[in-house]
Amino acid sequence: MQDLVIRGAVVIDGLGNEPVSADVAVKAGRITMVGETGEDSLQTIDANGLTLAPGIVDLHTHYDAQITWDATLSPSPSLGVTSAVMGNCGFGIVPSPPPVRDLILRNLSVVEGMNLDSLRAGVRWNFEKFFDYISALRTIGPYINVAVLAGHSVIRTAVMGEDASVREQATLQELELMGKMVSEAMTSGAIGFASSYSLNHSGYNGVPMPSTISGWSEFDYLVKAMGKHSPGIVQLASGPRSVEDLEAISAKHGRAMFLSTGMAMFNEQEPDRAIDIFNACAAANAKGRQVYVQIPCQPLSFDFTMANAYPFYSHDGFAQVKAYNPKQLKKVFLEDDFRRRFRTSLANPQPGMIFQGNWERVTIAVPTLKKNSSLANQSIEEVARAQNRDPLDVILDLSLEEDLQTTFIGQFLNIGDAGVNELLQHESGVVALSDAGAHLTFMCEAGFGLHFLAKWVRERRNFTLVQGVQRLTSHPADLYGLIDRGRIVPGAYADLMLFDPGQVGVTAAERIHDLPGGGSRTIRQPLGLHGVFVNGAQVFDGKKYLDYATGPGMVLDHFRSSKNMSCVSTQN
Numbered sequence: 359m360q361d362l363v364i365r366g367a368v369v370i371d372g373l374g375n376e377p378v379s380a381d382v383a384v385k386a387g388r389i390t391m392v393g394e395t396g397e398d399s400l401q402t403i404d405a406n407g408l409t410l411a412p413g414i415v416d417l418h419t420h421y422d423a424q425i426t427w428d429a430t431l432s433p434s435p436s437l438g439v440t441s442a443v444m445g446n447c448g449f450g451i452v453p454s455p456p457p458v459r460d461l462i463l464r465n466l467s468v469v470e471g472m473n474l475d476s477l478r479a480g481v482r483w484n485f486e487k488f489f490d491y492i493s494a495l496r497t498i499g500p501y502i503n504v505a506v507l508a509g510h511s512v513i514r515t516a517v518m519g520e521d522a523s524v525r526e527q528a529t530l531q532e533l534e535l536m537g538k539m540v541s542e543a544m545t546s547g548a549i550g551f552a553s554s555y556s557l558n559h560s561g562y563n564g565v566p567m568p569s570t571i572s573g574w575s576e577f578d579y580l581v582k583a584m585g586k587h588s589p590g591i592v593q594l595a596s597g598p599r600s601v602e603d604l605e606a607i608s609a610k611h612g613r614a615m616f617l618s619t620g621m622a623m624f625n626e627q628e629p630d631r632a633i634d635i636f637n638a639c640a641a642a643n644a645k646g647r648q649v650y651v652q653i654p655c656q657p658l659s660f661d662f663t664m665a666n667a668y669p670f671y672s673h674d675g676f677a678q679v680k681a682y683n684p685k686q687l688k689k690v691f692l693e694d695d696f697r698r699r700f701r702t703s704l705a706n707p708q709p710g711m712i713f714q715g716n717w718e719r720v721t722i723a724v725p726t727l728k729k730n731s732s733l734a735n736q737s738i739e740e741v742a743r744a745q746n747r748d749p750l751d752v753i754l755d756l757s758l759e760e761d762l763q764t765t766f767i768g769q770f771l772n773i774g775d776a777g778v779n780e781l782l783q784h785e786s787g788v789v790a791l792s793d794a795g796a797h798l799t800f801m802c803e804a805g806f807g808l809h810f811l812a813k814w815v816r817e818r819r820n821f822t823l824v825q826g827v828q829r830l831t832s833h834p835a836d837l838y839g840l841i842d843r844g845r846i847v848p849g850a851y852a853d854l855m856l857f858d859p860g861q862v863g864v865t866a867a868e869r870i871h872d873l874p875g876g877g878s879r880t881i882r883q884p885l886g887l888h889g890v891f892v893n894g895a896q897v898f899d900g901k902k903y904l905d906y907a908t909g910p911g912m913v914l915d916h917f918r919s920s921k922n923m924s925c926v927s928t929q930n
Contacts (some may be wrong), residue, residue: 440911544590598707601635
């Protein structure tokens with residue numbers, strides 16, 4: 359007897375093969391048959407011609423804190439995700455010696471746009487070392503499969519405390535201790551090592567995130583500390599670091615490198631910048647290296663107020679005000695010196711900054727005063743032009759007038775379908791960068807996979823459905839060495855997504871208040887999704903999560919070496 363049979367589905371296997379009408383049988387968490395079966399099962403689901411595909415693999419999430427109070431890892435399972443990688447960019451909550459725990463949370467609250475009070479109320483500190491954290495996750499029982507990266511910034515903080523964001527050079531003793539922590543993480547089941555040199559990554563009170571000030575030799579040392587024989591990838595928010603830098607690390611240590619940066623997102627102001635990075639990765643890969651780019655399939659957009667203006671944080675003038683309360687901010691925003699420094703920075707933006715002075719991409723979404731209602735849905739550039747004023751003065755003065763409550767929407771990067779499509783199609787790209795679990799104050803990109811199927815497959819037809827599913831499933835799974843994931847074949851784990859290709863997608867973002875301590879977050883809901891299964895157990899039925907005392911997801915701790923799969927693409 360089977361545990362589960364899904365009958366009459368159009369099965370897309372995730373490997374690029376043509377769809378087939380078939381039943382899929384599952385026992386003990388693995389697929390036992392794809393075909394016709396009359397065998398009895400404990401649970402039978404009639405697919406009624408819906409499409410059955412592998413669950414989405416999300417390589418870039420930040421659920422490290424949330425998972426300690428929310429085993430569902432909401433909203434990812436409801437958006438088709440069955441496996442997620444946490445600890446990206448080197449940010450996380452382990453290792454966590456008690457004296458630095460609040461420092462870790464304070465930095466995380468800023469760099470990942472999380473509510474600090476919610477973090478303090480929600481994180482359950484029943485671990486200190488990486489091994490303890492992995493054990494704690496198994497006890498929690500996540501609803502989806504999770505893998506964890508060893509994080510540079512949190513390791514640096516564990517060793518150096520507040521000096522981690524101040525002192526570029528670690529002592530030899532400190533470096534050796536950091537290397538030992540990386541090694542211990544790898545032997546405890548880490549999927550790899552992650553770091554950041556991004557200009558956009560800063561912590562509490564404007565201090566840099568620790569890894570961003572470390573020397574490149576420290577990064578090299580810690581990659582080496584991963585060990586010669588263990589599989590494991592390296593993820594880097596690269597900032598000013600070049601593809602050549604990553605290629606050298608890949609060649610030296612034999613690691614697959616995954617680059618994430620705003621510089622590799624399409625920018626209409628510099629249309630060739632991103633594709634040049636992708637092509638440089640392709641050239642490196644042709645020489646036997648492994649250097650890939652994580653590319654989002656959605657515009658990089660933020661909902662924000664000037665009380666929490668994350669898109670501007672990398673600009674001069676904001677460094678010392680990131681942790682200010684509204685009263686303090688209002689005083690600063692009135693200062694001529696602050697406005698002068700911000701203008702100077704905007705006139706000379708550094709590569710990789712989220713916002714580069716393109717005020718036409720910042721829209722007044724919700725003015726709070728009735729007298730300003732006519733400004734809704736106008737860009738800052740439009741208002742500035744109509745009023746013959748500087749755009750910076752417009753956004754600051756409007757915000758001050760409305761007690762910093764005016765809501766703005768900024769769409770800064772990955773805008774321009776033709777340019778984005780070229781990146782999504784590229785052999786060096788892997789669809790990722792949802793940032794699920796982070797930036798909850800500003801956005802929710804956790805539904806990237808359903809968005810991809812809606813926009814890039816159904817609406818624009820840049821990918822066939824077969825190709826689109828492959829880009830979201832076996833392709834990322836194989837590049838990261840996830841064993842028996844991202845495919846519907848006998849013997850593979852039964853991570854499955856049942857959906858209607860004609861309806862699949864995500865809703866507009868909405869605001870809910872369900873974080874610990876009453877904190878709020880931005881969330882999206884699925885469209886056309888009828889069921890999500892993790893290791894053969896249904897976790898979402900299209901409307902709600904199913905109840906489990908312990909979720910069916912696994913804490914992944916064994917991996918293969920990265921496998922390069924060339925994805926076929928169709929340009930229409």
